[in-house]
Amino acid sequence: MKQILVIDDEDDIREIAKVSLQTLMRWRVLTAGSGQDGVAIAAETQPDAILLDVLMPEVDGLSTLKTLKQTPETQLIPVIMLTATGGIVSEQQYAELGAEAIISKPFDPGMLGDQIALALQWDSE
Known part of the structure; x- marks a missing residue:
């Protein structure tokens, strides 16, 4: 079973x-309300x-992404950015920082899992 943070x-978005x-x-889902908490949960x-x-x-x-990619315990975990700010940072810039993909807000809850699986090339489980 996949586990997503x-x-x-x-x-509301987390829920x-x-x-x-x-x-x-049918994935296990963990949540964090801040970048600091997220890095700690991901490492653990x-x-x-x-x-x-x-x-x-x-x-x-972006700062959280940099921390995740610089922390030995979390650097190999794929990260997908969730953003309502199209255009502020380009997809290429996110990729250069280590993001696997970008999903725009507002997202379709019915499609979110498929978008993640497609971005990470996961087969349906």
């Missing part, structure tokens, strides 16, 4: 993503992938 400062991925994909639990919001207070998604 959702890092987003918005309670929608969690319910969607648990119900439709070693999820199969991380869904990371770009715009968060204090430590934003």
